[in-house]
Amino acid sequence: MNNDGCETPIRVPSAPFRPGESASFEEWSYSPSDLMMPDPLSCEPKDTIPHSTGLIRVLGDDGSRSGDWDPVISDSDLLIGLEHMVRLRIFDDRMMKMQRTGKLSFYMRSLGEEAIAIAQTMALEKQDWIFPTYRQPGAQFVRGRDMVSMICHCIGNVEDNVKGRQMPVHYTYREGRYISVSSPVGTQFSQAVGVAMASAYKGLDEVTITWIGDGASAEGDYHYALNFASVFRPPVILNVVNNQWAISTHANLASGSSTFADRGLAYDVPCLRVDGNDFLALYSVTKWARDRASAGLGATHIEVLTYRAGAHSSSDDPTRYRPSDEPDVWPGGDPIHRLRDHLISVGAWTEEKHRDLEGRIDSEVMAAYKEAVKFGDLAQGPYPSSDTIFTEVYSDVPWHLQEQWDEMNRLGGD
Amino acid sequence: MNNDGCETPIRVPSAPFRPGESASFEEWSYSPSDLMMPDPLSCEPKDTIPHSTGLIRVLGDDGSRSGDWDPVISDSDLLIGLEHMVRLRIFDDRMMKMQRTGKLSFYMRSLGEEAIAIAQTMALEKQDWIFPTYRQPGAQFVRGRDMVSMICHCIGNVEDNVKGRQMPVHYTYREGRYISVSSPVGTQFSQAVGVAMASAYKGLDEVTITWIGDGASAEGDYHYALNFASVFRPPVILNVVNNQWAISTHANLASGSSTFADRGLAYDVPCLRVDGNDFLALYSVTKWARDRASAGLGATHIEVLTYRAGAHSSSDDPTRYRPSDEPDVWPGGDPIHRLRDHLISVGAWTEEKHRDLEGRIDSEVMAAYKEAVKFGDLAQGPYPSSDTIFTEVYSDVPWHLQEQWDEMNRLGGD
Amino acid sequence: MVQAVNSALDNMLSKDEDVLVFGEDVGYFGGVFRTTDGLQEKHGAHRVFDTPLSEGGIAAIAFGMGLNGLKPVCEIQFADYIFPAYDQIVNEIAKLRHRSGGEFWTPITIRTPAGGGIRGGHHHSQSPESQFTHTPGLKVVYSSTPYNAKGLLISAIESEDPVIVFEPKRCYRGPFYGDPHKVPTWSGHPEAEVPDVHYTVPIGEARLVNEGNDCTVIAWGTMVHVCEEGIRQSGASCDLIDLQSLIPWDREAVVRSVKKTGRCVIVHEAPKTSGYGAEMAASVQERCFWSLEAPVTRVTGWDTPFPHTTEWDYMPSPQRIAEAIRGALEG
């Protein structure tokens, strides 16, 4: 049946395409020359009205870079970004395979969204705080995290720094100022404002970046974040990653509005809408937002337009709720291919080098994986000791936990 | 000390004026001819951009009515509205006096905001649902509620239809489709969307109107209401009453934005900002919103700009946090005087008639009050029987409540 | 059990046009646990639909719909995610009838999959029933089998009061006896025969799963099955009471049994402190003190967040239950 609500007494919107239909999108009319870059330090929120409804792009459909937002970044840095993206994709593929064999309980890929956290983190300074959801693991590569340690977390072995307490992909990496991922969606968005308020209070040049999904932006925390940011103007970058889906729920059901970006304007916060598969544009808007934040001008609200090319998670089967060709016909392209093709077109890279890179990273991931499983995996153990159930609940172990801990051990916890 | 945060590392905004300073506002530049009235049935949300930043007025500073928004309403209906406003003000004054003598535990006036619920309810149909906060009691007069019964609630006697369970001013009046007031601020805003969705589902021509304060608009429920309204487009009228204060907290601290009205645009909902002390303008925008709702076009978001002329409640002393002259210099005027003067200027009313009206209503209120106290008051009792503690918690009385009820009676509850 | 829930919803959607079903991913897709599969197609998108990802908003619109004459049944995708709706539930939904002097009420049903055993870690494993049992105005039920999952849900939807319905997600596909390496299905289980037609399991009635004389074991949700195994391992002869309804609970069944056995062990997954087992233990000793031959004890999750890899060391195991029963017998 047609679940478009127009014929029903109550209006219930629907996804644009459902299985059995064939998805088709109009070609993008957005081009890199559409939008000027306002001066970050003198820009007023209302100056960003065009930026909140248009789309900031740097990489054109032909792979060339242009426009006002074209950032200053060296090809060698771009190659680093490309490498991280390739790394993340291969890493994800490996983990997904391992999930199928029971080495992990669960997995979530960043497929199609690799550019986001990688480009944005590269645009920040080392002291800046990253407050991610489960789809920004790539930031850790930028911050230098050891892949073995990431895998140890995912496979829940004795070296997992989360100590087997949370599901895979709930990374924490204090050294890289990458804040612990939590499952309840949205909560980090408002918390990040507090992190940034503390930086401001201490007078430090620290910016906090955070993300929320198109789906999760319906939570109260979204409103808290924007509103507190609008009142206290802390140095925070608030990204809504609109990948068009929240599990099976299309963004049409997340909001009745056309863009997420423009929501920030009502809070008197500048708003940018950026092509989330365009590494250069992401880098550029993030630098712009950081410049403002660092100058004491407060938050920037960014809609990152992308497409969740894979399943929501290893538990999900998107063919049940969207046409299987939808990812392919979506006009935003693949973020890795787009940056690769650009670098090739300017002579900084070649197809062959790319294949070599993929090969090298594949080996790197395999090696890391082999190293990690030495410490155990979910299928076989060893797991973190069951003692980790009782530690770090509090800063100390209160008597009632100690009593229960003793009881567990008496009854033969390991 | 100056608590303007500009000199502090963290930005903390302040109220524009504090005790010891003298308040001054610019004269309003808004005039009734500023804004056109778009056709309610063809208007797109973005057509209301000017209406969300300007101010819809009908009554000019000179007491004349004009402009596109001037509604069709007879002078006799306006006189009814005037009478209800006068009634509410005198009622409030009486209750406040009685509060000081202990006949009520607590009271909240609508001083300066009398026009809002009265004009808006008059613009609706009988079958429409009123979902108020504590500052819209006036709607009950429009719906014909007996004043004695309202007083019985406030003084918590045996005839209180809330049965002594909630504080004064937490009216409920099912016959008038006036839904029970609850203390947690904001909750009614999102609930009202559900009430309206049910009306739509049943295919009835019923519209729901609700209000939220400038302060309370920071709660998650505000976001839920707007977002669900934007997705499901039920027949609901969502008012933010910006009376500039939330207890001691100025609207500057409720939001960083300039108007509350324009927030709805980001949810693709038409937005109007209206002079909340202008009876005619309120009536007009509400009719406009109802026409849309009733035609299946969904919600309208309205900022009602007014000023809380009195204390927050009987427990509050506003001279501690704002200049005592602030209410007087605020340029919005007094809603009763403005309508009175208009009606006098068109020859439909006279000063003398107004004084007579006040006298008559004063007697009416006194008579009602005397009638009500016959059933007891908070100082002397009798109160609703303590049995009312146990009834209507559930549709029946489960055994554990029965057991406790028996225990109370055994121990000498009355 | 998934089909039983689906069947309850299907029956009620067919029987009463005031029934609506909604929540995150429940519409087109049919729910992440598939409990609403096919219902949108059958009953229409105006009756079975997806909502924005906002538990607070879901509860709020349910409140309003219930107030305005409908019987909304909403799903919170995981019980762990019910907390953004906590204010709407405990301050608003629970109190409407009372606060309005009986003028308004909102007879809604909130369904939510709860409990551990699916490697869900901190936030896909919690069993927050006790945080709702402290709120007057709410009824709270917790199913354990396909039969009572359907019967309790229908009772909840038909109730004139708001009801929170916990469903043990670990048992959606089969009972769980405490051994993670065994994955039995429901087929052949006596409580898995679910009539297609409308029937109810009344709110307030417990189910006697097992009869015995040595000790009374009280449990709900997944733990009912784990207790069966625990009792077997203990070698004792026990009454096993599946409470089914937490508010109101079945006083007669519990008191009768404990007066008979003189001993009582209460088992639940949630942390011990202030879990619903505390209320059961407090009530049992208040009502049966002179019959008790040993303290009432509790076997529960530890007072820590719910872990991921070590969840089998967290959830009450048959061994722990057996040991507690033996402890009770020794007095």
Add this chain to the structure above:
Amino acid sequence: MVQAVNSALDNMLSKDEDVLVFGEDVGYFGGVFRTTDGLQEKHGAHRVFDTPLSEGGIAAIAFGMGLNGLKPVCEIQFADYIFPAYDQIVNEIAKLRHRSGGEFWTPITIRTPAGGGIRGGHHHSQSPESQFTHTPGLKVVYSSTPYNAKGLLISAIESEDPVIVFEPKRCYRGPFYGDPHKVPTWSGHPEAEVPDVHYTVPIGEARLVNEGNDCTVIAWGTMVHVCEEGIRQSGASCDLIDLQSLIPWDREAVVRSVKKTGRCVIVHEAPKTSGYGAEMAASVQERCFWSLEAPVTRVTGWDTPFPHTTEWDYMPSPQRIAEAIRGALEG
């Protein structure tokens, strides 16, 4: 008591520049109960400030500030309004240290006035402590006098863990002995002498208010004073334990006393079912079963919303407490 709270905040603001104080109306105005009066003027608006009316937002920014090295102390204006922040508190604040393998933590303090006796009706009277005691990772304290209000608050702020601090608003201006017609002030009360300087009342320690041999009475908040009067009326010789800390609670003090007296009555304002009295009763009978000569009983608010005009029939009265003590003595 208001001054004691104010003094604690003032001491800590002076001592530690990482301490910030904020919430609804706490800045310029000094709080609707005046507990933060004068602090903004003294310490600056960057350290003591008003926030938007959003309890969820307040808790969330406190989380972030605590994570980033500060010691935020936020106020929820009434405990009834803490529920919009419930998700941030129970799913986020409580679990951060554990979930991050100890990499991050947020040592925040949430203060909130709780309890009845001020004619507050449904939503200005609730005492929701038990709804926080079920969440591992939180510490929970409940003051009753000026002395412990200050000492517990300082301990909370200095704690490395998140602490919820309930303050009995009925006692802000004076103790309450259960007679609404008498309004004593704190002056002359032994626990009202509050040193200006920094001192602590350690979290986890109870206070023995009264010593006796017949029965142990356990209470917290306003009820401590009502119990004094109830004990007097009962004519019995009782240990009166002011629990002060609910998580963790003082096992030694409670067990020692009940083993001595053999009888125990627990008193709180919140509804009975799943109130913290359930945990106390369950724990006491588990730990002291063989010493008990009567069931542990509870005197509590009824399992209904909190009423307005009839609140004196709702809150435990000295008479009800006396009757429960006599009941315990009769066994």
